[in-house]
Amino acid sequence: MTASSHERVPEIQRRYLDTFRVAHIPHRFSDVLILGSGVAGLSAALEASSNSQTEILLVSKSALDECATRYAQGGVAAVLSPDRTDDCLENHVRDTEEGAAGLANMAAVRTTITEGIDRVRELIELGVEFDRDEDGKLDFTREGGHSAARILHRGDTTGQEIERALLTAVKKRPNIHLLPNTFSIDLLTVDGVSAGALLCGPDGQPQAAWARTTILATGGAGHLYRETTNPAVCTGDGLAMAFRAGADLQDLEFIQFHPTTLYLAGAERFLITEAVRGEGGVLRDAAGNAFMPRFHRLADLAPRDVVSRAILTVMAERNENKVWLDLSGIPTPRIRVRFPAILEFLKGFGIDILKAPIPVRPSAHYSIGGVRTEIDGRTNVEGLLAAGEVASTGLHGANRLGSNSLLEGLVFGRRCGSLAARRASTVSLPRPFSTATAREGRDGGGSQGPTDPGNEINLEDVRRSLKSLLWYKVGVERRGGDLLSALEQIRAWIPYCLGAQFDSPESWSLQNMLQTAYLITLSASRREESRGVHYRSDFPKRDDARWKRHSTLSRN
Numbered sequence: 209m210t211a212s213s214h215e216r217v218p219e220i221q222r223r224y225l226d227t228f229r230v231a232h233i234p235h236r237f238s239d240v241l242i243l244g245s246g247v248a249g250l251s252a253a254l255e256a257s258s259n260s261q262t263e264i265l266l267v268s269k270s271a272l273d274e275c276a277t278r279y280a281q282g283g284v285a286a287v288l289s290p291d292r293t294d295d296c297l298e299n300h301v302r303d304t305e306e307g308a309a310g311l312a313n314m315a316a317v318r319t320t321i322t323e324g325i326d327r328v329r330e331l332i333e334l335g336v337e338f339d340r341d342e343d344g345k346l347d348f349t350r351e352g353g354h355s356a357a358r359i360l361h362r363g364d365t366t367g368q369e370i371e372r373a374l375l376t377a378v379k380k381r382p383n384i385h386l387l388p389n390t391f392s393i394d395l396l397t398v399d400g401v402s403a404g405a406l407l408c409g410p411d412g413q414p415q416a417a418w419a420r421t422t423i424l425a426t427g428g429a430g431h432l433y434r435e436t437t438n439p440a441v442c443t444g445d446g447l448a449m450a451f452r453a454g455a456d457l458q459d460l461e462f463i464q465f466h467p468t469t470l471y472l473a474g475a476e477r478f479l480i481t482e483a484v485r486g487e488g489g490v491l492r493d494a495a496g497n498a499f500m501p502r503f504h505r506l507a508d509l510a511p512r513d514v515v516s517r518a519i520l521t522v523m524a525e526r527n528e529n530k531v532w533l534d535l536s537g538i539p540t541p542r543i544r545v546r547f548p549a550i551l552e553f554l555k556g557f558g559i560d561i562l563k564a565p566i567p568v569r570p571s572a573h574y575s576i577g578g579v580r581t582e583i584d585g586r587t588n589v590e591g592l593l594a595a596g597e598v599a600s601t602g603l604h605g606a607n608r609l610g611s612n613s614l615l616e617g618l619v620f621g622r623r624c625g626s627l628a629a630r631r632a633s634t635v636s637l638p639r640p641f642s643t644a645t646a647r648e649g650r651d652g653g654g655s656q657g658p659t660d661p662g663n664e665i666n667l668e669d670v671r672r673s674l675k676s677l678l679w680y681k682v683g684v685e686r687r688g689g690d691l692l693s694a695l696e697q698i699r700a701w702i703p704y705c706l707g708a709q710f711d712s713p714e715s716w717s718l719q720n721m722l723q724t725a726y727l728i729t730l731s732a733s734r735r736e737e738s739r740g741v742h743y744r745s746d747f748p749k750r751d752d753a754r755w756k757r758h759s760t761l762s763r764n
């Protein structure tokens with residue numbers, strides 16, 4: 209097992225962002241409360257609902273299908289084809305371990321890759337239509353870091369197809385109750401044990417959802433960065449909520465940047481999947497030179513962190529704000545079949561990818577770190593489980609292989625659902641309590657307590673400034689001085705933003721973003737080496753003697 213360094217962060221003491229009295233708000237009770245409706249939350253719900261006696265409440269802060277899962281393009285990795293001789297389970301294990309740069313939790317790797325095969329088969333049974341060749345056999349593609357073509361896909365909208373099938377199945381289960389457009393403000397705990405969550409519904413009114421088990425499946429935190437591939441729901445709420453509730457957060461410094469995001473004034477930062485390079489796409493500078501062979505023996509299929517840094521180096525050398533992804537080496541019929549959504553989307557901006565290259569640059573893509581969990585999804589807070597991008601099982605170590613995260617959501621979502629269903633018959637329902645009167649400290653209203661911010665805070669300005677700060681100072685390349693000045697800046701925002709009492713999802717989200725940004729920056733400043741996706745220009749080498757260990761932050 210890999211060692212871990214543990215640090216307490218007493219600066220962030222506030223326990224609840226909002227307080228309530230039992231008599232003043234409505235209450236709901238369920239066996240299992242699931243926060244999040246992406247691949248992890250839906251997989252957990254389906255599994256927990258297999259016992260028709262188990263009552264499940266599933267919450268999402270936006271529309272049910274508005275999540276990172278829906279935007280996944282490339283696919284899901286699984287060694288699935290029984291008649292293939294060029295791949296095996298051990299190869300997938302080895303590739304994942306190699307990608308993880310010395311920090312893989314091998315139990316999580318083996319569990320994901322072994323159980324993932326059945327989870328993907330179940331998706332097909334649920335009606336997911338992955339692409340097939342003319343003979344009707346599943347069509348596999350390859351992505352960076354994978355030694356064989358083992359990625360199942362549905363055009364370039366694989367996530368949308370998976371989300372559709374899971375959501376359709378979930379809607380058929382009478383014991384799963386859905387609450388879309390409902391923001392989870394905080395996890396409720398009593399004496400350090402999970403009791404449910406405080407929610408805010410579409411009517412703006414708070415309500416308490418009490419549950420025997422709570423599963424956190426709130427996804428990642430890409431929107432802490434100015435440039436990101438993530439949808440707007442990914443603001444790191446789950447990380448901040450879990451931290452306030454006493455959960456350990458692990459390896460937050462490891463943020464994966466995707467090298468090829470569309471960079472076009474006025475267009476959203478649309479991801480251009482790595483599969484484009486898998487199929488033969490080539491990165492070129494403005495003069496048309498293919499530059500990746502200069503940086504890595506795998507050229508355009510080098511690991512994502514290497515490609516991201518190479519792009520930034522070329523941009524700096526040439527004083528340009530983007531590079532170009534050239535698809536001219538991919539046959540036109542293949543582009544039409546494999547990348548129809550990219551073709552269509554770019555047409556809307558006057559770019560015909562059959563004839564012209566795509567302007568791209570890196571952006572924040574995936575939160576590798578998260579709430580530390582055991583192999584069954586348990587966190588250190590009793591009754592609180594976590595799965596998907598919000599969790600840190602150690603599967604990805606310090607670097608994630610493309611298409612392994614949908615798989616992780618399927619496997620650990622189901623594991624959490626299974627554990628939560630077992631707990632339904634052994635754990636009592638919590639007794640409602642008021643956070644307004646709870647004692648200070650561990651479960652109380654916060655030792656600092658909310659303060660009146662005095663002058664009106666321009667929340668939008670803080671949000672924009674925070675996202676720029678992280679992009680420039682805690683981005684693809686980091687330096688000690690920048691990290692410390694970022695920490696100082698966030699520390700300056702904390703008292704008047706985090707100390708204030710707000711009453712809308714946008715403002716609670718910003719409070720979460722500030723907390724999460726602080727913790728990510730703190731972790732990045734502590735790790736004085738370069739490993740996986742964490743690159744420190746002042747410590748450019750990997751240092752196994754000092755740093756071959758996970759980093760853990762906790763409130764208590």
Ligand SMILES: Cc1cc2nc3c(=O)[nH]c(=O)nc-3n(C[C@H](O)[C@H](O)[C@H](O)COP(=O)(O)OP(=O)(O)OC[C@H]3O[C@@H](n4cnc5c(N)ncnc54)[C@H](O)[C@@H]3O)c2cc1C
Pocket residue numbers: 243244245246247248249267268269270272274275276277278279280281282283284285366367390391392393425426427428437438439441442445446479573574595596597598610611612613614615617
């Ligand atoms: C553009 C893009 C392309 C990708 N391509 C691939 C790929 O090809 N293959 C692959 O394996 N991975 C890919 N990934 C990564 C993968 O999609 C995600 O890691 C995975 O889908 C995360 O699933 P999840 O269930 O953990 O979270 P999500 O799917 O992000 O779901 C999070 C859920 O939590 C809810 N939520 C968040 N905060 C709150 C709150 N405060 N209250 C209530 N609800 C809340 C949201 O509403 C949402 O329902 C891609 C990611 C992106 C952004």
